[in-house]
Amino acid sequence: SQQGEEDPQALSIQEGENATMNCSYKTSINNLQWYRQNSGRGLVHLILIRSNEREKHSGRLRVTLDTSKKSSSLLITASRAADTASYFCATDDGSNYQLIWGAGTKLIIKP
């Protein structure tokens, strides 16, 4: 079963614009992570935000977490063609031994 749901399913923007993706989840979590996947290959860890954190930054990435709404957002600023990929949010399931994933947002950056 999937815990997270990303929104939108697909997003196409011009290079240089900002991209925002959202993730909602169902149960209490200890942390939430965002990953990037290029062309159906391996997943690359982007950022982890703990349940007691509200916002985190890493380079051009900004992640927010609202545990009252059970939602998170990933903002990519000044997008580049290389940012074209699928983006997934993943949460722990409370037992901490597995990650539960959404179906992802497919981001396309047009040059």
Added chain:
Amino acid sequence: ETGVTQSPTHLIKTRGQQVTLRCSSQSGHNTVSWYQQALGQGPQFIFQYYREEENGRGNFPPRFSGLQFPNYSSELNVNALELDDSALYLCASSWGPGRMNTEAFFGQGTRLTVV
């Protein structure tokens, strides 16, 4: 590059056959998790191994089995392959007593096609 390597990268098997997929974890990591990702979907947790013992299992039948070796590398075995087993199989290594409160490092995956 994450330091996690999976082999083979692609595989085609016939329905009913058995397959073994391999994963070498990142140096220093003692936990390996396996995930199945169908096309257009997010990964689904299969199971996790910590110090050579299965530490947790997702909703997969017993024909999905695994091993972890003393060097923390791991194998995923699937018996009696079905067409629905066609997917990308991902291995992730991490440090900790089976806890996913730190980032996981993924390999590039094995693309399995069952015909």
